[in-house]
Amino acid sequence: MYNFSYQKAASVDEAVAAMQAAEDGKFVAGGQTMLPTMKHRLASPSDVIDLGGIADLAGIAVDGDTVTIGAMTTHAAVAASAEVGETIPALAALAGNIGDPAVRNRGTLGGSIANNDPAADYPAALIGLGATVKTNRREIAAEDFFTGMFETALAEDELITAVSFPKPEVAAYMKFDNPASRYAIVGVFVAKTGAGIRIGVTGATTCAHRGKRLEQALGGELNAAAIDGVDLPVDKMNADMHASAEYRAHLVKVMTKRAIEACAA
Amino acid sequence: MLSINMTVNGQAVSGEVEERTLLVQFLREQLRLTGTHIGCDTSQCGACVVQVDGNSVKSCTMLAAQADGCEVTTIEGLASNGELHPMQQAFKDNHGLQCGFCTPGMVMSAIDIVKRNGSVVDEATVRKELEGNICRCTGYHNIVKAVQAGAKGMGG
Numbered sequence: 121m122y123n124f125s126y127q128k129a130a131s132v133d134e135a136v137a138a139m140q141a142a143e144d145g146k147f148v149a150g151g152q153t154m155l156p157t158m159k160h161r162l163a164s165p166s167d168v169i170d171l172g173g174i175a176d177l178a179g180i181a182v183d184g185d186t187v188t189i190g191a192m193t194t195h196a197a198v199a200a201s202a203e204v205g206e207t208i209p210a211l212a213a214l215a216g217n218i219g220d221p222a223v224r225n226r227g228t229l230g231g232s233i234a235n236n237d238p239a240a241d242y243p244a245a246l247i248g249l250g251a252t253v254k255t256n257r258r259e260i261a262a263e264d265f266f267t268g269m270f271e272t273a274l275a276e277d278e279l280i281t282a283v284s285f286p287k288p289e290v291a292a293y294m295k296f297d298n299p300a301s302r303y304a305i306v307g308v309f310v311a312k313t314g315a316g317i318r319i320g321v322t323g324a325t326t327c328a329h330r331g332k333r334l335e336q337a338l339g340g341e342l343n344a345a346a347i348d349g350v351d352l353p354v355d356k357m358n359a360d361m362h363a364s365a366e367y368r369a370h371l372v373k374v375m376t377k378r379a380i381e382a383c384a385a
Numbered sequence: 386m387l388s389i390n391m392t393v394n395g396q397a398v399s400g401e402v403e404e405r406t407l408l409v410q411f412l413r414e415q416l417r418l419t420g421t422h423i424g425c426d427t428s429q430c431g432a433c434v435v436q437v438d439g440n441s442v443k444s445c446t447m448l449a450a451q452a453d454g455c456e457v458t459t460i461e462g463l464a465s466n467g468e469l470h471p472m473q474q475a476f477k478d479n480h481g482l483q484c485g486f487c488t489p490g491m492v493m494s495a496i497d498i499v500k501r502n503g504s505v506v507d508e509a510t511v512r513k514e515l516e517g518n519i520c521r522c523t524g525y526h527n528i529v530k531a532v533q534a535g536a537k538g539m540g541g
Contacts, residue, residue, distance in 0.1 A: 126387060126404040126450050148451075155407075155446050156428050168404070172451055196440070200501075220517025221497060222431065225440040226447065300429070302516070 121155075122164040128173045132256050132279055135169050139277045142167035147279065149192055149231030152223050177230070177281060182207055185287040188254075191230025191280040199224065208249070210291040210309070214241050217295070219302050230280040233265070236272050236327055238358065239303035243328030245293060246283065248309030248320030254282045262320075269326040288313045290342075292382035294375040295323070298362055305363050306371035310379035316340050319376065324368050325356050334376050342384050344377040389453040393418070394462030402449045408442075409433045411449035412459060420460035420489050424519070431518030434490040434497075435459045441497035443517070460489035463496075471538030472496050472531075481531030483522035494518050495532040496539070504540020506533060 125142075129135035139145045146165035148154050149172075157163045171177060177192035182203045189198060198204055199216030218224055218232075218241050232242045233253065246253070246262035253260045256279045265273050274280070288311040295307035304323035308331070311318045317338050319331035337350045352372055357365035390399045393416060400415050412418045412435070424432030426445050433445040436458040463470035469477065472495050482488045498506060498514045511532045512525070520528060 121405045123403055123405045126448070128450070128453070148448075151448070151451065152428065152446055155448070158405075159426065168448075170448075170451060220431070221494065221501075221514055222434055222441045222443045222517050223428065223446075226442050 121158045122161065124165055125167045126170065127167065128170040130173055132174060132176070132281060135171055135174065136256060136277050136279055138167065138169045139279075142169070145169055147171055147234070149228040149234070150194065150226040151231075152219065152227040153231065153235050153237065171230075171279075178228075180204060187211070187285045187287065188282050189229055189285070190282050192228050193230075195219070195224035195227050195229070195232075196221070198229065207287050208285055208291060210288075210293050210311075211245055211249070211285060214245050214293045214309070217241070217297075217302070229283060233283070234272060234274060234280055236266055236268075236270050237303070238269050238325070238327050239298075239305070239307075239323045240328070241293070241295065241304055241307055241322065244304070244307050244309040244320035244322035245285075246320065247328055247330050248293075248311045248318050249285045249288060249291065250311075250313065250315075250318055251286070252284045253280060254284065255280050263330055266327045266329075271327070286313065290383045292379040294378040294382065296371050296375055306368055306375050308372060308375035308379050310342075310376065310383055312342060312383060317342065321372055321376075323358070324372050325358060331372070331376065334372075338380075342380050344380040344384075347373050347377050347380070387450050387453075389449055391452050391454060392456045394458060400449075404448070404450060406449040407445055408435070408437075408447045408449045408452050408457070409444035411452075412444060412457070418459050418461050422486055422489055424487065424490075424521075429517075429519065430487070431490040431494060432487050434493040434518065436493060436497070439500075441494050458493075460492060463492070470496075472499070472535035475535030475538055476528075476531040479527050479531040479534055481524070481528045483520075483524040487518060487520045487522075491515070491518050491520070491528055491532075492535075495535055498532060499536045499539050502536075504536045506536050508533065 143166040145167035205212040291311035295304040306323040309320040322328040357368040359365040422432035424430035
């Protein structure tokens with residue numbers, strides 16, 4: 121890893137000011153992706169601005185039917201939260217299956233979605249639940265937030281402060297994970313809300329997206345058999361050493377059906 | 386360079402480190418606590434697991450600067466008055482190791498498993514919870530036995 125200037129910010133304002141002053145700065149949250157990326161020299165920021173000292177950014181609050189989770193809340197904290205478990209159990213379960221226990225003790229919600237790995241779990245939940253990303257400047261709907269492979273709607277000096285998740289009637293996340301990394305080869309988050317059924321898909325394409333073809337096939341009913349006839353565009357699927365595009369297209373349907381069955385159970 | 390201070394195994398320590406210094410490098414190279422191992426250096430294998438403020442973390446995936454002000458426990462901090470920690474004793478009793486390279490990380494992760502799951506923990510849970518620790522000798526059978534025995538030992 122190349123060396124850099126390091127600063128631990130005490131507040132959101134201080135972090136943003138440090139970023140604006142930096143030549144090529146990066147915020148570090150838990151660092152569970154960023155530090156390995158820097159060790160591989162795939163990233164070499166001039167300045168690393170540590171968000172770990174900003175107490176306001178961590179925490180979980182439930183207000184009526186909305187769960188708001190601070191950007192620096194760890195996966196372990198979300199997984200162990202009785203409030204999240206009661207309000208959106210599928211979200212707590214998702215957080216408890218990211219990486220491994222030591223990674224979950226450091227990795228954060230904000231870090232995960234800012235990085236927007238095409239195989240990350242949280243993006244599927246944000247899209248499936250219709251969550252809202254809150255930054256130091258504005259609120260962004262999840263569907264508008266994830267814009268491409270490792271790309272988001274965030275400006276360079278914009279900082280995620282929290283994510284608000286509306287409580288669904290029922291939801292479930294199913295992933296077919298890579299046995300080494302635990303990243304999703306394909307993951308599907310299905311949520312039944314007052315406004316209908318929403319489906320978030322991760323791992324399959326360049327970045328997490330809404331499964332509109334799948335939603336249309338369901339027509340508002342949690343009926344797994346309705347997924348059988350869906351024709352998914354194989355040419356848009358990722359292909360790598362772990363799974364071909366055809367296999368991923370197949371997995372999207374299988375994981376969707378399993379999530380629907382878990383919702384109905 | 387940065388000045389950092391932390392408590393390691395109950396003792397206040399300080400050091401001057403490069404910004405890019407990893408926690409594991411600080412522990413091994415400056416404090417000479419070489420019980421914490423570097424296996425893969427890519428956050429996969431768990432040989433470098435230590436506890437930071439009571440939570441297990443991969444010390445190859447944390448900057449020393451991020452641990453500034455924290456309480457760190459390494460494998461060297463477990464035994465007291467010449468007596469092994471119950472989890473260390475259980476690894477010894479159950480021969481929960483072959484070459485021993487992964488053992489420090491296994492023991493540190495095992496203690497975290499007990500913290501989260503209590504002193505009665507079934508085999509499936511132990512196997513799932515150890516997924517961030519890799520034994521290159523594939524000696525998992527006795528490791529799982531050791532974790533279960535150590536959990537009982539820790540429970541009194």
